[in-house]
Amino acid sequence: MALIKCENVSVGYEGQTVIKDLNFQIANGDYLCIVGENGSGKSTLVKSILGLKAVEKGRIVFGDGLRQTEIGYLPQQTEVQKDFPASVYEVVLSGRLNSRGLRPFYTAQDRRTVYEKMEMLGIHALSRQCFRDLSGGQKQRVLLARALCATKKLLLLDEPVTGLDPIVTGEFYQLLCKINREQKIAVVMVSHDVESAVEYASHILHLSEDTQFFGTAAAYQKSRAGKTFLGGEAYV
């Protein structure tokens, strides 16, 4: 059974359909990149997967032990988030909020998980530093550690490398790839970096007003949508 299955999903705003009859699925250990033109509905789909935006038609089904509240989410960065006045430790610990439920405090296990994820991502030494004083690459590692604190099965990232230089971007992709392969955590990432998407992802979902594609990265490269987006042929 898939971790997430989207069945004939349509989503929109104020009567205007943005995503129409979408079908795709994410299995354990998959690495899916969601690509597509500006305004094609990528972030809207992310919101629907997280349960923040209701679907108009169809359904999003969770399986294989995944609950909607157990998705590790790394949101698109806003100026407010970049300036968040909290320590690195506090930001990572907030990834345990959903699992804390109604308990008014974090457990020793929550704190152990935080240190484990900070160690894994090489940000342990930054623990007491203020989040807003970090570089863009360090901030994304902290937010990735936070997302990892929330999940054992699936990471959902919305344009995580925006504003990062090519070297830090490459390091971030390598890190994600390692987490995906070694920990068998499925990755779903919205990206405008299509070339890297086909390099790293196992599957591609291309959203577009007139054409949708879902399949393996290899099949995407041979498809009309893929060839167009990767700088080849034009749509006719």
Ligand SMILES: Nc1ncnc2c1ncn2[C@@H]1O[C@H](COP(=O)(O)OP(=O)(O)OP(=O)(O)O)[C@@H](O)[C@H]1O
């Ligand atoms: N809260 C909202 N209310 C009304 N319309 C919205 C809202 N959020 C998004 N839209 C519209 O829905 C469409 C899809 O937006 P969305 O942000 O999902 O696209 P996207 O593919 O993520 O774009 P980008 O690549 O630019 O980030 C756009 O036309 C947008 O204007």
